[in-house]
Amino acid sequence: MLEVKNLAVKVEDKQILKGISLNVKKGEVHAIMGPNGSGKSTLAGVLAGRDAYEVTGGSVTYEGKDLLDMDPEVRAQEGIFMAFQYPVEIPGVSNMYFLRTALNAIREHRGQSDLDAVDFMAMVKERMKLLKMDDAMMTRAVNMGFSGGEKKRNEIFQMTVLEPKLAILDETDSGLDIDALKLVAEGVNAMRSAERAIVVVTHYQRLLDYIVPDYVHVLAGGRIVKSGDKSLALELEEKGYGWIEEEATKQGQLVAS
Amino acid sequence: MVVATEKNIGPFLDQFTDLKDRQSVEPAWLRQRREVAFERFSRTGFPTPRHEEYKYTNLAPIARGDFRLASSSAAKVPIETVEKLGLGLSGARLVFVDGQFRAGLSQPGSLPGGVRVESLAAVAASDPSLIEEHLSRHADVDDHALTALNTAFFQDGAFVRIPDRTVVSEPIHLLFLSTAAETNRVTHPRLLIEAGSQSEASIIESYYGLGANLYWTNSVVEVLAGENSHVELYKIQHEELQAFHTGLIELIAGRNTTIATHSLSFGGALVRNDINVLLNDEGSHCDLNGLYAVNGSQHVDHHTLIDHAKPHCTSHQLYKGVLDGRSTGVFNGKIIVRADAQKTDAIQNNKNLLLSREAEVNTKPQLEIDANDVRCTHGATVGQLDKESMFYLRSRGINRKEARNLLTYAFAADILERIKIEPIRDHFEAQLMNWLTRVPEIEAPQAKRGKEKQ
Numbered sequence: 001m002l003e004v005k006n007l008a009v010k011v012e013d014k015q016i017l018k019g020i021s022l023n024v025k026k027g028e029v030h031a032i033m034g035p036n037g038s039g040k041s042t043l044a045g046v047l048a049g050r051d052a053y054e055v056t057g058g059s060v061t062y063e064g065k066d067l068l069d070m071d072p073e074v075r076a077q078e079g080i081f082m083a084f085q086y087p088v089e090i091p092g093v094s095n096m097y098f099l100r101t102a103l104n105a106i107r108e109h110r111g112q113s114d115l116d117a118v119d120f121m122a123m124v125k126e127r128m129k130l131l132k133m134d135d136a137m138m139t140r141a142v143n144m145g146f147s148g149g150e151k152k153r154n155e156i157f158q159m160t161v162l163e164p165k166l167a168i169l170d171e172t173d174s175g176l177d178i179d180a181l182k183l184v185a186e187g188v189n190a191m192r193s194a195e196r197a198i199v200v201v202t203h204y205q206r207l208l209d210y211i212v213p214d215y216v217h218v219l220a221g222g223r224i225v226k227s228g229d230k231s232l233a234l235e236l237e238e239k240g241y242g243w244i245e246e247e248a249t250k251q252g253q254l255v256a257s
Numbered sequence: 258m259v260v261a262t263e264k265n266i267g268p269f270l271d272q273f274t275d276l277k278d279r280q281s282v283e284p285a286w287l288r289q290r291r292e293v294a295f296e297r298f299s300r301t302g303f304p305t306p307r308h309e310e311y312k313y314t315n316l317a318p319i320a321r322g323d324f325r326l327a328s329s330s331a332a333k334v335p336i337e338t339v340e341k342l343g344l345g346l347s348g349a350r351l352v353f354v355d356g357q358f359r360a361g362l363s364q365p366g367s368l369p370g371g372v373r374v375e376s377l378a379a380v381a382a383s384d385p386s387l388i389e390e391h392l393s394r395h396a397d398v399d400d401h402a403l404t405a406l407n408t409a410f411f412q413d414g415a416f417v418r419i420p421d422r423t424v425v426s427e428p429i430h431l432l433f434l435s436t437a438a439e440t441n442r443v444t445h446p447r448l449l450i451e452a453g454s455q456s457e458a459s460i461i462e463s464y465y466g467l468g469a470n471l472y473w474t475n476s477v478v479e480v481l482a483g484e485n486s487h488v489e490l491y492k493i494q495h496e497e498l499q500a501f502h503t504g505l506i507e508l509i510a511g512r513n514t515t516i517a518t519h520s521l522s523f524g525g526a527l528v529r530n531d532i533n534v535l536l537n538d539e540g541s542h543c544d545l546n547g548l549y550a551v552n553g554s555q556h557v558d559h560h561t562l563i564d565h566a567k568p569h570c571t572s573h574q575l576y577k578g579v580l581d582g583r584s585t586g587v588f589n590g591k592i593i594v595r596a597d598a599q600k601t602d603a604i605q606n607n608k609n610l611l612l613s614r615e616a617e618v619n620t621k622p623q624l625e626i627d628a629n630d631v632r633c634t635h636g637a638t639v640g641q642l643d644k645e646s647m648f649y650l651r652s653r654g655i656n657r658k659e660a661r662n663l664l665t666y667a668f669a670a671d672i673l674e675r676i677k678i679e680p681i682r683d684h685f686e687a688q689l690m691n692w693l694t695r696v697p698e699i700e701a702p703q704a705k706r707g708k709e710k711q
């Protein structure tokens with residue numbers, strides 16, 4: 001589904017990603033872990049189409065198409081969803097209107113007709129229950145006055161409504177208490193299916209107790225320095241990121257020499 | 258010493274002489290007020306950008322436009338057009354075409370006893386004593402060339418009087434249409450509105466163009482809000498994109514009044530709206546709301562002046578502007594707090610959203626405070642669409658244009674929410690969406706930029 005090959009990315013003249021390769025297939029859950037500043041969020045942002053990045057090498061193919069060539073809205077319409085690390089507050093636009101506009105844009109791209117208000121409401125209510133969202137949150141402006149936890153829940157809620165093929169969760173767990181974390185994980189797990197892939201970007205292993213990944217990749221210094229199964233996450237939790245960073249330095253020196 | 262030049266006063270001297278015959282049927286007091294006004298105008302001519310109040314709005318395109326009074330046109334305006342612009346409101350409606358009252362297009366509505374909603378020219382002819390006390394007694398003609406011109410030349414307009422303790426539940430609609438059948442024509446609509454003590458009314462003045470020729474509308478509205486009255490004023494400026502519009506609202510508030518003005522300005526190549534509010538007695542509250550949306554090479558200027566003359570009054574201003582293309586905007590908000598006006602609470606906000614790199618805004622607050630126990634705040638912002646918000650919407654599948662529209666709409670939404678008359682609110686919600694979905698960079702061929710650029 002998603003093939004990242006040797007992806008190199010600069011942000012404001014600084015090389016952040018230095019050749020990342022990643023292969024994600026339908027039905028798989030990948031976790032990308034790494035210390036702060038390792039390039040995790042840059043990777044998520046590049047995949048979603050954030051424009052502050054300059055791709056200096058490599059390629060990203062999504063369902064056989066060149067992903068980097070697509071506008072962010074086309075990526076979303078093609079089935080990619082990114083849960084933001086810092087969801088944006090948009091005064092004056094209600095959550096309900098926003099979500100319905102988004103859903104209908106995606107449906108239009110798929111050649112489906114607009115969902116009418118009644119069907120939309122029925123679906124929304126059901127998904128809201130899953131994330132224990134208050135009805136009032138729908139009529140409020142997007143993320144306005146939401147707590148940190150509510151914002152993250154709202155991201156996952158949007159995901160459950162938009163039903164992407166590939167979901168990228170960018171540090172969705174950061175700042176969440178354990179109850180909110182469980183809710184979010186429950187929402188994500190409900191979305192797991194043989195047709196859908198999920199990439200979980202996180203700093204902490206804790207989330208992976210609830211969203212159990214098939215693969216874990218460790219990102220450090222702009223490279224994937226280690227890949228493994230879920231046991232790698234536990235190892236990281238135990239030993240911290242120090243040993244990984246040492247390894248990254250070594251690898252970097254190897255590449256440089 | 259300002260020296261009048263022929264260029265500065267254009268063709269108006271000849272026209273004023275010509276008009277004297279027709280105006281000779283008018284009462285002497287009115288003829289005299291017109292004479293004074295014309296003399297004031299002749300002395301100064303049109304203000305130039307050297308005039309502090311016209312620093313960013315150059316009236317030269319109007320001054321050199323050789324504008325003649327619109328003749329009493331026989332232009333046919335279909336009733337369907339009027340009905341559409343009437344927004345389905347069932348209250349009293351006066352319609353003016355090229356400055357002339359058209360009874361056939363108007364509707365009486367059902368007004369409570371004693372309420373008068375009539376052609377000003379008709380009142381001046383039949384019952385001039387009704388308007389003698391206030392007409393041209395509040396809108397100053399000294400150093401106000403446009404007001405002076407209107408006073409010298411107005412042919413018609415509306416007289417609205419709400420008696421004491423009378424509530425008019427349906428909005429009163431005063432609709433001014435310019436057919437622009439001939440080019441370079443001007444109308445000077447004149448309105449006198451008197452709301453009695455404890456009365457309530459909503460009044461809409463709206464301006465639309467129906468033709469492609471160059472025309473100019475120069476309106477003056479005098480409003481007297483009596484003690485404890487509730488007055489809502491709506492000004493809808495939707496002239497054709499080649500047109501010039503200048504307009505003044507002069508509002509005098511008595512004791513304990515509640516006043517709201519809503520200025521919605523979408524049309525015109527060169528637009529100047531002035532609102533002066535005199536809070537002349539204690540305990541009044543006024544809200545001034547404004548929304549302007551311009552594109553292409555349009556220029557729109559709003560000047561507000563709130564004069565807090567007495568204690569315990571509040572004035573809250575919120576003006577928002579959306580500017581696209583190479584359009585330019587001006588907001589100048591002046592608040593005067595007199596020494597006597599303790600416990601004044603004055604808030605002024607002007608927020609602008611620039612949708613293009615070429616659009617620009619000049620915004621300036623002016624506070625003159627002579628009392629010591631007051632709260633006066635002002636704020637002005639000029640910004641672009643938030644990039645992160647744009648990306649957020651697009652990352653959910655909403656395309657660039659729709660995302661832009663959604664955020665722009667959201668920016669203006671709180672002004673629209675303040676509109677209490679539902680058909681007007683609905684109309685402007687639709688107008689704004691329509692405005693947003695228009696192809697950018699609409700060029701008005703005859704439009705001259707008000708502001709000279711190098």
